[in-house]
Amino acid sequence: MPRPDPHREPRSELRREPRRAHALREAPGGRHDPGVTRWVLHVDLDQFLAAVEQRRHPELAGRPVVVGGNGDPASRTVVATASYEAREFGVHSGMPMRLAARRCPQAVFLPADNPAYEAASEEVMAVLRGFAVVVEVIGWDEAFLQWDGDDPEALAAEVRAEVRARTGLSCATGIGDNTLRAKMATAFAKPGGVHRITAGNWFATFGTEPTGVLHGIGTKTERKLAELCIHTVAQLAESSPTAVGERLGPRMGPYYVSLGRGMGRTEMEATPWVPRSRSRETTFDVNLENWTAVLAEIRVLSARVSGDVEAEGRDVARVGVKVRYAPFLTRTRSLTLPAPTRDPAVLEAAALEVAGWFPHDRPVRLLGVRAEFTPA
DNA sequence: TCTGGGGTCCTAGGACCC
DNA sequence: TCTGGGGTCCTAGGACCC
The missing domain is CATH 3.40.1170.60 (MutS, DNA mismatch repair protein, domain I)
Incomplete structure (x- = not known):
């Protein structure tokens, strides 16, 4: 059973899911025209x-x-x-x-x-948008395609051939009746292949697998579920959402149960992603031992963030600082600005102020500065 | 296996106000 | 003077993902 590669390129979609819990239920058809089925394709570039x-x-x-x-x-x-x-x-x-x-x-x-990978990603996404599908980009190297039709494997083959021909890059495709199943299918498709998972083979494929195979459940959650005697995907699917919610939170609990059942979205969102924040951080090969050096580095990071903020052309509502002390103790502090701004001097002053709140007396392994935008 | 960088969203407690 | 309950904002930390 291939376990999906836990680390790949940016832009998460997982955390957007719980908020849409109401939309996780299978669309009351997924079938708009008789005989035509709603499919989700998860296109994932190889390495x-x-x-x-x-x-x-x-x-x-x-x-x-x-x-x-x-x-x-x-x-x-x-x-x-x-x-x-x-x-x-x-x-x-x-x-x-x-x-x-x-x-x-x-x-x-x-x-x-990164700029090279962003450009290559754009090439690929442009190819995908050339098909009669709704494209939702979820990372540099991943996208969901929403498509109503009869032969998703044929579409996947066309997509793969076109991406290869126009960009020279290879991709694998997971096919599903929703986002989760498409995404989980991709692990079986890599590299360069196609695999289909639907309600029909969900439990046959994953029912006896540990909950941690699910996209959205990591080691911590897997352990907490185990404390509730929930070990497998099938057991999770049969669990009471409210009971799991009492232990894992009112939103996340029911969301995890829905994952066990293989639920996911069937409507893709084609509108471009609007970033909530921009951040820069650096891990030092040699820990910083003195606070003057720390503040100098905060200025450098703040300037980089200001550049990103300027490029985004939006105001910042909040500034945060992250400090990781040696050996690996991470602390974050943040502050809401008196008024939203993109003025680099104000952002720097805020970052320096927040940095001043941290204990000064231990070696620093990492520093980070983050800007949170005002809601678009 | 001494553990990056860039993100998102959830949770929970306290402040504050009505 | 003491008490309540609800709503909203702020903040720190946690978990997960690519």
Whole structure:
């Protein structure tokens, strides 16, 4: 049973789900025209970052490539994406670069070039929008397609061929009768294939699997569910939403039960995502020992965030600072601005003020600055 | 396996007001 | 003087995802 790769590129969609719990119920048809079925396709690019690098550096094709951080395998960063060749050596996303270098010293280590990946992602999304489908982008390398028709495998094959022809990139496609099942199907489709999961084979596929296989349930939640004697997907599906809610929260509890039942959305949202916040953070290869250095770094991060805010062209309502002390104790503080602004001087002053609230007396491993926008 | 960077949303407690 | 309940805002932390 392939467990989905826990780390891949940005832009989460999971946390948008609970709010829409009312919409999680199967659409009262999913069938608008008789004989035509609503399908969701989850298109997921294979080893995206590594593939983009291999595409622009053809000499890297077929070689182990590891993308992450600043590309220095000795630095305190982790692997963002490993090519399939590198995965053969046990290198995978989320692994410390140092360990990756030990497992696969002959790999080519490259720094993450986010603008390049954003551009490549846009190329792919443009191809997807060329089909008669509703496209919901959920990350650099992922999108849901909503489509009413009879042969989703045929559509998936067309999509894959077109993406390959127009961008040189390979993708896998999960097919489902909702977002969750499509997404979960993709794990079986990788790399480059197609797999279909619907209400008809949901429990046959996942019923006896641990709850942690579900997209949206991590190790912490899996453990809490186990304390309620809920171990498998089928057991979760049969659980009382209110009982689970008493333990895991009034929204999340019922949401988890719905996941066990394989529920998901059937309507995609094509309108572009509006970011809620922008943040920048840095982990230092050598911990910062003095507070003057900390404040200097806060200024640097604040300026980067201000640049992002300016590019976004929206006002900031709140400024937050994150401090991770050695060895790994993380604290966050934040402040609502007296009035929304995008003035870099005001944002910097706020970040410095918040930073001043933290204990000054321990080595600092990471600093971060975050700006939260006023609601659009 | 000493654990990145960039995000989203939920939860819960306290402040404050009516 | 003491008490209530509800609503909203602010804040810190937690969990999860790519």
